[in-house]
Amino acid sequence: MNASNFPAFSRRGFLFGSGALVVSFSIVPHVLAQEGEVQGATPAPAEPDLPGSLGDTPSLDAWIRIEADGGITVFTGKAELGQGTKTSLRQIAAEELEVEPAAINLITADTALTPNEGYTAGSQTIQNSGTAIRYAAAQVRQILLGQASERLGVPAEQLRAEGGRVLGPGGASLGYGELVAENLLHVNADPATVLKAPDTYRVIGKPFARVDIPAKVTGGEAYVQDMRLPDMVHARVVRPPSYTASLAELDEQSIEAMPGVLAVVRDGDFLAVVAEQEFQAVQAMRALAAAARWEERAALPDQQQLASFYESSATEVGSVSSVGGEAISGAKTIEAQFMRPYQMHGSIGPSAAVAMLEDDRMTIWTHTQGVYPDRGAIAQMLAMPAENVRCIHVEGSGCYGHNGADDAAADAALIARALPGRPVRVQWMREQEHLWEPYGPGMMMRTRATLDAGGKIVDWHYDLWSNTHSTRPGSAGSLIAGRLMGRHFPQDSATLRISPLGNGDRNAIPLYEIPNQRINWHFIPDMPVRVSALRGLGAYANVYSIESFMDELALEAGADPVEFRLRHMTDPRARKVMEVTADEFGWSSDPMPERRGRGFAFAKYKNHAAYLAIAIEMEVDADTGLLRVSHVVSAVDCGEAVAPDSIINQTEGGILQSLSWTLYEAVHFNDTRVTSSDWSAYPILRFSAVPDSIDVHVVDNPGTPYLGVAEAAQGPTAGALANAFRNATGKRIYDLPYTRERVRATLGV
Amino acid sequence: MMKLDINGAIHEVEADPSTPLLYVLRNDLEMNGAKFGCGLGQCGACTVMVDGKAVFSCLVPIMLVEGRKVKTVEGLGTIDDPAPMQIAFIEEQAAQCGYCIPGMMMRAQALLESRPDASDAEIRTALEPNLCRCGTHMRILRAVQRARELMKTAAAPAANGGKA
Ligand code: FES
Ligand code: FES
Numbered sequence: 001m002n003a004s005n006f007p008a009f010s011r012r013g014f015l016f017g018s019g020a021l022v023v024s025f026s027i028v029p030h031v032l033a034q035e036g037e038v039q040g041a042t043p044a045p046a047e048p049d050l051p052g053s054l055g056d057t058p059s060l061d062a063w064i065r066i067e068a069d070g071g072i073t074v075f076t077g078k079a080e081l082g083q084g085t086k087t088s089l090r091q092i093a094a095e096e097l098e099v100e101p102a103a104i105n106l107i108t109a110d111t112a113l114t115p116n117e118g119y120t121a122g123s124q125t126i127q128n129s130g131t132a133i134r135y136a137a138a139q140v141r142q143i144l145l146g147q148a149s150e151r152l153g154v155p156a157e158q159l160r161a162e163g164g165r166v167l168g169p170g171g172a173s174l175g176y177g178e179l180v181a182e183n184l185l186h187v188n189a190d191p192a193t194v195l196k197a198p199d200t201y202r203v204i205g206k207p208f209a210r211v212d213i214p215a216k217v218t219g220g221e222a223y224v225q226d227m228r229l230p231d232m233v234h235a236r237v238v239r240p241p242s243y244t245a246s247l248a249e250l251d252e253q254s255i256e257a258m259p260g261v262l263a264v265v266r267d268g269d270f271l272a273v274v275a276e277q278e279f280q281a282v283q284a285m286r287a288l289a290a291a292a293r294w295e296e297r298a299a300l301p302d303q304q305q306l307a308s309f310y311e312s313s314a315t316e317v318g319s320v321s322s323v324g325g326e327a328i329s330g331a332k333t334i335e336a337q338f339m340r341p342y343q344m345h346g347s348i349g350p351s352a353a354v355a356m357l358e359d360d361r362m363t364i365w366t367h368t369q370g371v372y373p374d375r376g377a378i379a380q381m382l383a384m385p386a387e388n389v390r391c392i393h394v395e396g397s398g399c400y401g402h403n404g405a406d407d408a409a410a411d412a413a414l415i416a417r418a419l420p421g422r423p424v425r426v427q428w429m430r431e432q433e434h435l436w437e438p439y440g441p442g443m444m445m446r447t448r449a450t451l452d453a454g455g456k457i458v459d460w461h462y463d464l465w466s467n468t469h470s471t472r473p474g475s476a477g478s479l480i481a482g483r484l485m486g487r488h489f490p491q492d493s494a495t496l497r498i499s500p501l502g503n504g505d506r507n508a509i510p511l512y513e514i515p516n517q518r519i520n521w522h523f524i525p526d527m528p529v530r531v532s533a534l535r536g537l538g539a540y541a542n543v544y545s546i547e548s549f550m551d552e553l554a555l556e557a558g559a560d561p562v563e564f565r566l567r568h569m570t571d572p573r574a575r576k577v578m579e580v581t582a583d584e585f586g587w588s589s590d591p592m593p594e595r596r597g598r599g600f601a602f603a604k605y606k607n608h609a610a611y612l613a614i615a616i617e618m619e620v621d622a623d624t625g626l627l628r629v630s631h632v633v634s635a636v637d638c639g640e641a642v643a644p645d646s647i648i649n650q651t652e653g654g655i656l657q658s659l660s661w662t663l664y665e666a667v668h669f670n671d672t673r674v675t676s677s678d679w680s681a682y683p684i685l686r687f688s689a690v691p692d693s694i695d696v697h698v699v700d701n702p703g704t705p706y707l708g709v710a711e712a713a714q715g716p717t718a719g720a721l722a723n724a725f726r727n728a729t730g731k732r733i734y735d736l737p738y739t740r741e742r743v744r745a746t747l748g749v
Numbered sequence: 750m751m752k753l754d755i756n757g758a759i760h761e762v763e764a765d766p767s768t769p770l771l772y773v774l775r776n777d778l779e780m781n782g783a784k785f786g787c788g789l790g791q792c793g794a795c796t797v798m799v800d801g802k803a804v805f806s807c808l809v810p811i812m813l814v815e816g817r818k819v820k821t822v823e824g825l826g827t828i829d830d831p832a833p834m835q836i837a838f839i840e841e842q843a844a845q846c847g848y849c850i851p852g853m854m855m856r857a858q859a860l861l862e863s864r865p866d867a868s869d870a871e872i873r874t875a876l877e878p879n880l881c882r883c884g885t886h887m888r889i890l891r892a893v894q895r896a897r898e899l900m901k902t903a904a905a906p907a908a909n910g911g912k913a
Binding site: 081277400 | 792
């Protein structure tokens with residue numbers, strides 16, 4: 001099995017309609033609105049009874065194809081983002097098709113080949129695509145058994161599928177390839193399809209090595225950055241120094257004369273250079289940047305006064321939850337305010353794409369999370385019919401949400417239009433990624449709660465201020481190139497929408513039993529700093545605030561923080577992950593040695609997905625302000641565990657990334673420009689700050705629905721860290737991040 | 750025309766002598782292992798070995814590596830015959846997106862070639878210049894510790910063709 005996800009690379013091979021692999025699909029599904037991320041109304045699923053993404057794409061052969069030679073191809077509209085999707089989805093299909101995962105050829109997101117599954121986001125790949133493939137594969141197996149039954153004249157009950165063949169009494173055996181006739185699988189999914197019982201699993205839940213890792217550790221082609229097409233040229237963009245700057249003056253002639261330079265592309269405020277060699281493009285980019293004069297405006301808010309900026313720019317208040325009575329009195333009321341800064345995705349590999357215009361058709365290789373929506377926005381930007389634009393997902397460096405991927409794809413397309421027939425590879429420079437990716441929005445959270453005499457929470461008020469957490473394409477105005485180019489497509493306007501899965505308000509409702517609640521989102525439509533979806537959306541800051549505040553309430557109630565949480569929790573699965581975490585950690589309320597502390601936190605991601613509890617032990621050096629997390633224990637329940645090692649890997653990753661966000665990260669800007677332009681201005685976690693141990697326990701629930709897991713750790717980790725700091729020092733920090741300066745100031749050193 | 754010794758083979762490259770080694774590896778020699786991450790010496794994605802030391806190939810112009818031995822992840826082993834460092838990363842499943850991994854491996858390789866008994870703490874310290882955004886650190890540490898043991902066993906029957 002080859003981990004490379006590049007389709008045929010020959011000059012002709014990747015063009016439209018070539019290759020015998022795939023028949024065309026009968027379905028033209030609507031773009032999925034997922035996750036409460038996409039603006040506008042949620043479309044009703046076409047077939048509400050079909051599980052997972054089958055509702056939007058019901059035809060079986062859109063998901064699974066079997067060739068006459070028995071070759072099996074599975075299609076997913078989801079993309080591999082480093083979360084092991086390619087492996088997990090093969091496991092799921094292999095289970096129901098009764099073959100080995102290695103026997104399956106998996107095609108991921110490609111507008112010419114795969115179903116439209118919207119975005120790969122919100123930890124929903126296994127939940128949506130995995131569920132669809134699971135049901136489709138089970139039904140395909142049953143169809144094959146039915147075919148074999150007819151051919152052999154033996155009742156289907158006496159047949160079984162194994163290793164790509166149907167086996168019957170007396171050594172009868174027919175290969176899957178022999179059984180598939182034309183259009184056999186061109187039928188709609190049947191919601192009544194019966195899945196294999198958990199006790200018969202051969203593949204699901206078993207350790208299975210990731211298919212992509214061997215190539216990645218031996219220098220194989222693995223990323224869009226590694227693509228080399230015949231006659232490919234290299235481009236670099238030159239960005240304005242600030243979001244709203246406009247190009248006042250440019251003399252591009254001297255740059256056009258530089259060695260290797262093929263073109264300077266200028267379209268309004270969009271600038272790029274194209275050269276034969278990559279380093280020539282970099283040198284020309286520098287020269288072009290030096291030659292451009294921009295007019296800038298001071299349009300950014302005062303970073304020292306963000307609280308008042310948020311308050312004054314909120315135009316609308318949405319009620320996220322309103323339960324029970326208004327002003328409830330009790331024994332004790334406390335309140336707090338928390339701040340979350342703008343934070344970066346910070347992919348290690350800057351965004352990149354390859355695009356080629358040939359015969360009025362644009363092909364774009366991109367690490368976007370949504371090939372279909374990206375295609376729509378780019379087609380609009382180029383004034384081309386969407387059918388003439390093909391977006392093919394190729395892996396990039398980990399993205400953690402909406403980073404620069406779509407923008408780089410648009411850059412490549414706009415530049416490629418100027419050089420028909422030549423594949424154009426664009427890669428951003430580090431400072432372009434840092435300065436132009438859309439950040440996770442800054443947020444403010446205010447909480448007020450009342451305890452009764454028995455130490456139970458009787459009243460809860462929670463107000464959050466935030467932009468939308470998604471500006472994904474969208475229209476051409478959601479793309480940097482679309483905004484900068486001469487046509488200056490306007491940015492899509494954002495509207496407040498309260499949805500079950502949440503956006504800025506994700507996880508704003510505590511899962512705890514609290515009889516009276518008022519939860520509001522103060523919506524800020526203006527986005528002077530560019531923002532979009534960052535892993536977890538609002539859940540990170542909301543869970544951080546709720547879990548910090550739960551500890552403050554536990555202190556007021558004189559209760560142990562874990563016991564206090566359990567006191568307010570009836571959901572048995574939530575209780576279970578909390579209990580497992582506390583047990584494995586060896587939780588107690590006993591005092592710790594000086595300057596050491598332990599902290600606990602919990603959340604059920606989106607209140608719909610994985611349950612996760614976490615306990616952290618840390619040490620505080622008051623003189624230097626340095627925090628060191630030494631031990632972490634976490635328990636996670638994401639339903640049936642398809643690939644336990646992948647769950648552990650993603651959870652460890654989420655914990656470490658959240659530690660990084662929480663300890664160090666804030667985007668800085670002055671009144672005109674973002675100033676966090678590289679890793680020294682925007683430091684992230686390095687090995688010296690990595691804990692001594694992280695133990696993740698997977699609480700498996702075979703036979704229960706898959707619950708997304710990739711983002712479950714972000715909020716709880718921040719809460720547990722905050723609570724451990726409080727436990728170690730007796731002081732609480734409310735504003736993220738926990739920088740050394742802030743720690744020292746809080747401790748009065 | 751410059752002559753570069755990459756993974757034991759001499760390559761003649763026609764590039765401006767000031768070109769960073771990274772661009773020559775990736776484009777002129779079509780090798781994927783070393784990655785562009787920052788071009789600033791801040792992330793280590795581009796790490797390769799030059800005369801046994803880990804260096805940022807994004808910063809080193811090719812004129813400085815003429816006559817020296819450059820080793821990249823491609824020079825450790827292949828997908829069919831992986832070296833101990835590669836086996837260790839596969840066995841520990843030490844990758845999420847994997848973009849940072851070749852740089853991590855080369856920095857670890859440089860450490861273990863010069864200090865085969867490097868302690869766990871020394872491994873951690875050595876990897877400090879390299880960033881991973883996916884949070885794969887725990888597994889990377891475990892993989893390098895495993896590589897340390899595998900390299901010792903590989904080195905034991907002395908005549909091991911100098912591999913890894
Ligand atoms: S790319 Fe060389 S250190 Fe980042
Ligand atoms: S595995 Fe993705 S950056 Fe390290």
